[in-house]
Structure formats: C-alpha cells, structure tokens
Amino acid sequence: MPSATNLESLKTKKPDLFSKYKERVAEFFSKYDINEQNEEEIQKLTNILLNPDMYDFIDLLKTNYYPLDKLPKILSDFIDLDTVLSTLKEMNIIAIVEDDDKEEKQKWVVLLTEIQPIITFPEYLLPEILMTHATSDKNKKVSYDVAKRAYELLESTYYDNLDF
Numbered sequence: 768m769p770s771a772t773n774l775e776s777l778k779t780k781k782p783d784l785f786s787k788y789k790e791r792v793a794e795f796f797s798k799y800d801i802n803e804q805n806e807e808e809i810q811k812l813t814n815i816l817l818n819p820d821m822y823d824f825i826d827l828l829k830t831n832y833y834p835l836d837k838l839p840k841i842l843s844d845f846i847d848l849d850t851v852l853s854t855l856k857e858m859n860i861i862a863i864v865e866d867d868d869k870e871e872k873q874k875w876v877v878l879l880t881e882i883q884p885i886i887t888f889p890e891y892l893l894p895e896i897l898m899t900h901a902t903s904d905k906n907k908k909v910s911y912d913v914a915k916r917a918y919e920l921l922e923s924t925y926y927d928n929l930d931f
Contacts, residue, residue: 783867828878835874
C-alpha cells in the first residue's frame with residue numbers, strides 16, 4: 768500500500784500529480800502478484816533492503832515525495848544517485864512522474880508502495896509446528912508432510928539445523 772501521508776499530501780497540494788501517481792500505483796498493483804516473484808527478484812529486493820543507502824532513500828520516500836532535481840543528499844559519497852534511481856525504478860519500488868504544471872513542468876520521485884519485510888521468530892514457530900502436527904484435535908492438526916515442509920522453509924531462512 769502506498770504511504771497514506773504521501774497520498775493525502777499529494778491529493779491536497781498537487782492534485783494533477785496525485786492523479787498520475789494514482790494511475791501508476793493502480794498499474795503497479797494490477798500487475799503485482801507476490802506468488803509470481805522469482806528467486807532473482809527476491810534476492811535483488813533483499814540486497815536493496817540490506818544496503819543502508821538504498822534503505823535510507825526508500826525510508827525518506829515513505830514520508831514525502833521530491834522533485835527529481837532537488838532530492839536530499841543522504842547517500843554516501845561513493846554511491847551514484849542515478850544508479851540508485853534506475854535500480855529502484857527497475858524493481859518498481861519508485862516511479863518518476865511528471866506533473867502538468869503549465870509554467871514549470873517538473874519530474875517527481877514517488878514511492879509506489881511501502882516495503883514491509885515479514886518478520887518471523889523461528890524460536891517460537893518451530894515448537895508450534897511440532898505441536899500442531901502432534902495435536903489430537905483434528906481441526907488444528909496438520910499432516911506430517913505439511914509440518915515437514917514448514918520446517919524446511921524455516922530452516923532455509925533460519926540457518927540452523929532442525930530435527931523433525
């Protein structure tokens with residue numbers, strides 16, 4: 768979901784930009800399917816979120832939108848802004864939208880959606896999976912195959928040997 772703060776600000780301060788932004792967001796979500804992300808896309812997104820400069824830039828855009836030529840200088844000296852922008856644009860994290868102001872057309876950098884990583888607590892989930900498999904309550908019980916698969920998925924992200 769786009770930032771509510773940005774949506775409200777655009778709607779009141781720049782209605783022409785808001786309508787274009789709304790179109791870009793609608794286009795993004797009409798094509799986006801979390802189940803169709805491949806491993807390469809997930810790795811790229813992870814690398815973006817783990818890069819402090821990229822993360823700070825995305826975080827900055829959560830609270831505001833900026834003219835392309837007046838972006839705040841928050842990146843490290845060895846990071847190229849054009850590379851950051853093209854990478855985020857390619858991954859459909861940001862969009863560059865031009866307003867319809869007759870006097871002074873300007874390009875704006877806007878965040879298409881807020882990225883919210885899923886946070887899990889394997890220490891809690893591991894015993895829960897085992898208990899759900901071992902329960903005698905037929906409404907809560909999961910099969911061995913489902914429990915085993917859940918363990919395998921956790922193991923791939925938790926990097927600890929699990930015994931099932």
